[in-house]
Structure formats: structure tokens, C-alpha cells
Amino acid sequence: MKCLTTFAFLISSVLLTNATKTPSIVIIGAGTSGLSAGKKLLENGIQNITILEAESRIGGRINSVYFGENYVDLGATNCHGEKGNIVYETVKDLNLLGDTQYPKDFYYSSGVKVDSKFSEELIKIMTSIYPNMVEPAKNMSLGDYVIKYYNKAINEKFGSDKEKLNIAKGAIYFLETVALSDENSPSWFDITIDNDFIPNEGNTWLNWKGKGYKTFLEVFLNNSGVHEKVIFNKEVKKVSYDASKKWQGVTVSCSDNTQYVADHVIVTTSLGVLKENLNNLFEPELPSVKRKAIDRMGFGVIMTVALHYENPWWENDSKGFNFIWSKEDLENSVSEFSEGPHYNNRSWITYICGFVKADLNPNVLIAWFSGNLVPEIELISDETLSDGLTYLNKKFLGHAYNVTKPDKIIHSKWRANPHFRGSYSFQKPEAEKRDNPTNAEEDLAVPIKNVDGRPFVHFAGEATHAYYFSTVQGATESGLREAGIIKKYYS
Ligand SMILES: Cc1cc2nc3c(=O)[nH]c(=O)nc-3n(C[C@H](O)[C@H](O)[C@H](O)COP(=O)(O)OP(=O)(O)OC[C@H]3O[C@@H](n4cnc5c(N)ncnc54)[C@H](O)[C@@H]3O)c2cc1C
Ligand SMILES: *[C@@H]1O[C@H](CO)[C@@H](O)[C@H](O)[C@H]1NC(C)=O
Ligand SMILES: *[C@@H]1O[C@H](CO)[C@@H](O)[C@H](O)[C@H]1NC(C)=O
Ligand SMILES: *[C@@H]1O[C@H](CO)[C@@H](O)[C@H](O)[C@H]1NC(C)=O
Ligand SMILES: *[C@@H]1O[C@H](CO)[C@@H](O)[C@H](O)[C@H]1NC(C)=O
Ligand SMILES: *[C@@H]1O[C@H](CO)[C@@H](O)[C@H](O)[C@H]1NC(C)=O
Numbered sequence: 001m002k003c004l005t006t007f008a009f010l011i012s013s014v015l016l017t018n019a020t021k022t023p024s025i026v027i028i029g030a031g032t033s034g035l036s037a038g039k040k041l042l043e044n045g046i047q048n049i050t051i052l053e054a055e056s057r058i059g060g061r062i063n064s065v066y067f068g069e070n071y072v073d074l075g076a077t078n079c080h081g082e083k084g085n086i087v088y089e090t091v092k093d094l095n096l097l098g099d100t101q102y103p104k105d106f107y108y109s110s111g112v113k114v115d116s117k118f119s120e121e122l123i124k125i126m127t128s129i130y131p132n133m134v135e136p137a138k139n140m141s142l143g144d145y146v147i148k149y150y151n152k153a154i155n156e157k158f159g160s161d162k163e164k165l166n167i168a169k170g171a172i173y174f175l176e177t178v179a180l181s182d183e184n185s186p187s188w189f190d191i192t193i194d195n196d197f198i199p200n201e202g203n204t205w206l207n208w209k210g211k212g213y214k215t216f217l218e219v220f221l222n223n224s225g226v227h228e229k230v231i232f233n234k235e236v237k238k239v240s241y242d243a244s245k246k247w248q249g250v251t252v253s254c255s256d257n258t259q260y261v262a263d264h265v266i267v268t269t270s271l272g273v274l275k276e277n278l279n280n281l282f283e284p285e286l287p288s289v290k291r292k293a294i295d296r297m298g299f300g301v302i303m304t305v306a307l308h309y310e311n312p313w314w315e316n317d318s319k320g321f322n323f324i325w326s327k328e329d330l331e332n333s334v335s336e337f338s339e340g341p342h343y344n345n346r347s348w349i350t351y352i353c354g355f356v357k358a359d360l361n362p363n364v365l366i367a368w369f370s371g372n373l374v375p376e377i378e379l380i381s382d383e384t385l386s387d388g389l390t391y392l393n394k395k396f397l398g399h400a401y402n403v404t405k406p407d408k409i410i411h412s413k414w415r416a417n418p419h420f421r422g423s424y425s426f427q428k429p430e431a432e433k434r435d436n437p438t439n440a441e442e443d444l445a446v447p448i449k450n451v452d453g454r455p456f457v458h459f460a461g462e463a464t465h466a467y468y469f470s471t472v473q474g475a476t477e478s479g480l481r482e483a484g485i486i487k488k489y490y491s
């Protein structure tokens with residue numbers, strides 16, 4: 001009887017406290033995960049929310065800037081897939097997305113255009129190996145895997161034609177650059193082939209028809225009221241919590257010495273920021289399962305560069321150009337173009353796979369730098385960038401076009417910026433189920449609870465999504481997930 005009374009008392013006390021309290025929430029970061037969390041909390045009547053954003057704009061790694069005659073994305077660019085993708089589902093009836101046509105023309109570092117039938121054969125071989133894996137090779141890194149199967153395929157197909165075989169051999173550097181810019185790791189020996197990512201069905205390369213990825217946020221957040229909750233230029237330095245006490249809030253301290261106290265905090269800073277500040281952002285330090293998760297995941301960087309030309313020197317229906325370096329030219333590239341960083345005698349100019357035409361932006365070409373040199377490439381001056389890329393275009397395209405120097409250039413600096421420290425997460429070979437039964441993204445996602453079981457230190461962001469990590473859809477869903485946990489707790 002006594003037992004029952006105590007039990008009943010406990011229940012009513014919890015219910016009473018939960019029901020009467022209007023919780024306060026601090027969200028760290030106004031990227032898509034923080035904003036989606038804020039939107040969902042507001043929709044559920046939880047009004048006392050504050051979003052602290054270190055930068056002076058919303059969007060985080062969604063950053064569309066006006067350049068040329070339209071918007072260019074320095075961060076997220078494409079909507080990857082349709083079915084089940086919250087980004088696609090949000091805008092699908094609004095005619096905002098277009099199909100991306102990638103260039104099919106290859107140029108060789110000798111300056112000649114690769115025969116188009118041979119180019120087609122090369123593309124077919126490449127796509128049959130990456131991203132479409134021929135067979136599950138669970139124990140291999142992406143690099144080992146591609147090298148093995150690609151070399152096998154080109155030897156079978158072109159083994160008797162020395163000239164073609166040489167070009168095909170060089171094309172592996174193209175494939176490596178493409179793979180690294182998709183996976184954004186410094187090396188393809190650092191990427192697991194057997195990862196947990198689940199691609200959405202449908203078109204994987206939808207573009208925003210020159211209006212930029214910001215279009216998604218405009219539609220998704222329209223009339224949500226979330227914008228008014230954001231405080232800009234608020235860099236959080238410390239998150240202090242005490243899980244041993246009941247109903248204890250979280251104290252969030254900023255670099256300008258202001259403090260915010262709330263019942264819940266949702267941390268949405270990138271994995272790069274978490275890695276860099278692991279020992280000073282949280283007080284006490286995070287539980288070891290989270291520290292391990294943060295360590296197990298990889299966080300790389302790619303660099304977007306956009307070039308504007310007063311007078312385009314390419315055909316107006318061109319989709320862009322792919323570049324294939326011969327092994328010899330690649331290894332001599334630093335002696336040909338010596339300014340700027342290099343690695344193993346490979347100049348930084350070899351770290352892109354070509355140029356694409358910007359969407360509905362006729363005077364603009366775009367490229368993505370990938371691989372281990374990107375942190376240094378980000379720091380190259382505009383003048384050297386412009387010289388190097390012009391040298392590159394003249395080398396590959398000079399026979400076919402009157403290549404000129406761009407009159408404007410912009411590029412991203414995701415690694416250099418302390419509020420990002422890179423572009424997005426990837427799974428390292430250590431992530432494989434064989435060695436780790438748990439998914440590191442999920443380990444990071446689980447909220448820290450108080451002694452009484454109340455979740456109060458929450459984590460959202462791209463790197464907390466078990467199978468859509470690295471994408472806008474994953475980030476957006478993660479914010480909705482944490483808002484859902486808070487809502488459920490108070491309902
Ligand atoms: C070059 C590039 C290309 C990409 N391409 C694609 C693509 O084509 N398709 C796709 O789906 N995804 C792509 N992505 C990934 C996508 O952009 C991200 O997964 C997503 O935008 C991450 O959102 P988020 O809310 O998790 O993090 P963020 O956008 O990083 O948001 C976190 C916010 O926290 C803020 N912050 C950081 N530190 C602090 C602090 N101490 N105090 C306060 N605020 C802080 C940051 O300024 C930021 O605004 C790309 C990313 C990059 C960089
Ligand atoms: C919001 O929460 C904070 C911190 O708990 C509290 O000080 C403040 O009074 C609350 N504001 C409103 C309008 O309830
Ligand atoms: C894969 O790696 C594990 C652990 O390193 C090893 O035990 C196993 O034999 C390997 N399997 C294959 C097919 O190589
Ligand atoms: C926002 O909503 C209003 C109606 O409330 C609508 O007129 C407007 O077009 C919407 N804007 C976007 C970007 O969806
Ligand atoms: C290319 O230019 C021609 C003639 O000016 C124009 O009719 C056509 O629409 C342009 N094509 C593209 C893809 O811009
Ligand atoms: C780079 O070039 C120099 C000079 O030709 C050579 O001695 C050196 O071995 C090369 N390094 C690599 C890593 O290829």
C-alpha cells in the first residue's frame with residue numbers, strides 16, 4: 001500500500017512538473033539543423049527558444065552567394081535523391097529543382113581532346129566501379145577497392161591499345177578527385193566502402209536552377225517565426241551542465257561574456273568544431289561514448305571555387321570540361337606551375353577534376369578542390385588562384401579555345417573558418433560494423449540525461465544522422481528529431 005502511494009506520488013509529481021513548466025531551449029547554431037529544431041519547437045507551442053549563431057548569417061554550410069548573374073553555392077549544392085528526402089518533399093511541387101548535366105568531354109594533359117566514344121567508354125567503366133560498387137568488398141578502403149577493380153577493368157578493355165591504356169591509367173586521378181570531392185576525405189584510403197549511408201531513390205544531382213540551396217530554407221522556414229529567435233555574432237565558448245542534479249538547467253557561455261541558462265541545449269555545431277573543441281567546449285567533458293564517437297567519424301574538407309569571365313570563351317551550350325592528367329605530367333606539375341602548395345611534386349592545380357558551367361549563370365565556371373591539400377589551397381591568394389587555374393585551362397583547353405583570365409573569383413574557406421573546420425563528415429574504415437557494433441552518428445545523437453532521466457543536453461547536425469550524415473536532409477531531420485524528443489517529454 002505504501003509502495004503504491006509513493007508510486008502514485010512520483011507519477012503525479014513528474015506529470016505536474018512536466019505539464020506546468022514551459023521549457024526554455026538554447027540552440028547553438030543557425031544551420032539547417034538548428035533552424036529545423038527551432039521551427040518544430042515553435043510549431044509545438046514551445047516559444048522560449050534562443051538560437052545562438054557565431055556567424056552573421058543563417059544557413060551555416062548552406063551558403064548561396066550572388067555571383068555573376070545568379071547564385072552560386074559555396075556549401076551544399078545539390079538535392080540528393082527524391083523519395084523520403086525532406087528537402088525534395090518540401091519543394092517538389094514548386095518547380096524549383098532542375099536536372100544537373102555534367103560534362104562528358106575529357107581533355108588530356110597533352111592538350112588534346114579525348115575521342116568522345118573513348119570518353120564514353122571511360123565514364124562507363126568509372127561509374128561501374130564508383131559510385132556503383134561491383135561487389136561488396138567489406139575489408140577494403142575505397143582507394144584500395146577502386147584501384148583494384150579499375151585497373152582490372154581497363155586492362156581487360158584497353159590492354160592491347162597502349163595509347164588508350166595510358167589515358168585510362170591517368171583517368172584514375174580524375175576518378176580519385178571525383179570520389180574525394182563526394183566523400184570529402186583527405187585520402188581515399190581513409191574512407192570505408194561499406195558505409196551506413198542510405199541514398200534516396202530518384203535523381204541524386206538536382207540543382208536549384210541558379211537560385212542556390214538557400215531556396216530550400218526560404219520555403220521550409222517561411223512563416224515559421226524562427227528567424228526572430230536567432231542572435232547573430234554569438235560564439236558559444238562553453239556548455240556547462242550537471243547531470244547529477246534534478247531540474248538543473250544548462251549554462252551556455254559566449255565569447256562576449258554573456259550567459260544563457262536554459263532547460264535544454266541543442267548543440268548543432270559541425271563535427272569539425274566538436275573535434276577541435278572537445279576538451280574545452282563542455283564542462284564536465286562529454287561522456288566517453290560521445291568522445292569516442294566524435295573521434296571515430298571523419299571530417300574532411302572540399303573547396304568550391306567560382307570563376308567569372310566578362311566574355312565566356314566556351315560554347316554557350318557547353319556543360320564544362322573534365323581533365324585527365326598523365327602520370328608523368330601530374331608528377332611534374334610542380335615544376336610547370338610552382339606557385340602555391342604542392343605535395344609529392346603534385347601542384348595544387350591538379351586537385352580538381354575539371355570545370356562545370358554554373359546553373360543558369362552564363363559567365364561562370366565552377367570547380368571543387370578535394371584531397372589532402374585543400375586546407376592549404378583555401379589560403380592561396382585570389383591572384384595565384386586565378387593564375388593557376390588559367391594556366392590549367394590553357395594547358396588542357398588552349399588548343400580548342402581562346403582561354404582568358406577570369407575577372408572575378410570567389411571560393412569557400414570551410415576549413416579555415418573556426419565555426420566549421422571543414423565541410424562534412426564521412427565514415428572511416430574504423431566505422432565498420434566488424435570492429436564497432438554501434439553507429440558513431442547514433443552514439444553522438446543520444447541526448448545526455450539528468451539523474452532523473454530528463455534529456456537536457458541534445459546533439460543535432462549532419463554528423464548525428466545514422467544514415468543521412470553529410471547531407472542537408474540528414475542535418476534537417478536531426479533537428480526535427482531533437483525537437484521531437486523535447487516535445488514528447490513535455491506532452
Ligand atoms: C562545400 C560543401 C558542399 C556540400 N554539398 C552538399 C550537397 O550537395 N548536398 C547536401 O545535401 N549537402 C551538402 N553539403 C553538406 C551540408 O551543407 C551539411 O550537411 C549541412 O548544411 C549541415 O547543417 P548543420 O545544421 O548540421 O551544420 P551547420 O550548417 O554547420 O550549422 C551549424 C551552425 O553552428 C554555427 N556555429 C559553429 N560554432 C559555433 C559556436 N561556437 N557558437 C555558435 N554558433 C556556432 C555555425 O556558424 C553554423 O551556422 C555540403 C557541404 C559543404 C561544405
Ligand atoms: C525563458 O527562459 C529563461 C531561462 O529559463 C527565463 O529566464 C525567461 O524568463 C523565459 N522567458 C519567458 C518569456 O518565459
Ligand atoms: C576482414 O578483416 C577482419 C579483421 O581485420 C579479418 O578477421 C577477416 O578475416 C577479414 N576478411 C577478409 C575477407 O579479408
Ligand atoms: C511564404 O508564404 C507566403 C504566404 O504566407 C507566400 O506568399 C510566399 O510565396 C511564401 N514564400 C516562399 C519563399 O515560400
Ligand atoms: C546560346 O546562344 C544562342 C544564340 O545567342 C541562343 O539562342 C541559345 O538559347 C543559347 N543557349 C544557351 C544554352 O544559353
Ligand atoms: C620530387 O622531385 C624531385 C626532383 O625531381 C625528386 O628528387 C623527388 O624524389 C620527387 N619527390 C617525389 C615524392 O616524387
Ligand SMILES: *[C@@H]1O[C@H](CO)[C@@H](O)[C@H](O)[C@H]1NC(C)=O
Nearest residue numbers: 313314398399400401402403
Ligand atoms: C582565337 O582568337 C583568334 C584571334 O582573335 C581567332 O582567329 C581564332 O578563331 C580564335 N579561336 C577560337 C577557337 O575561338
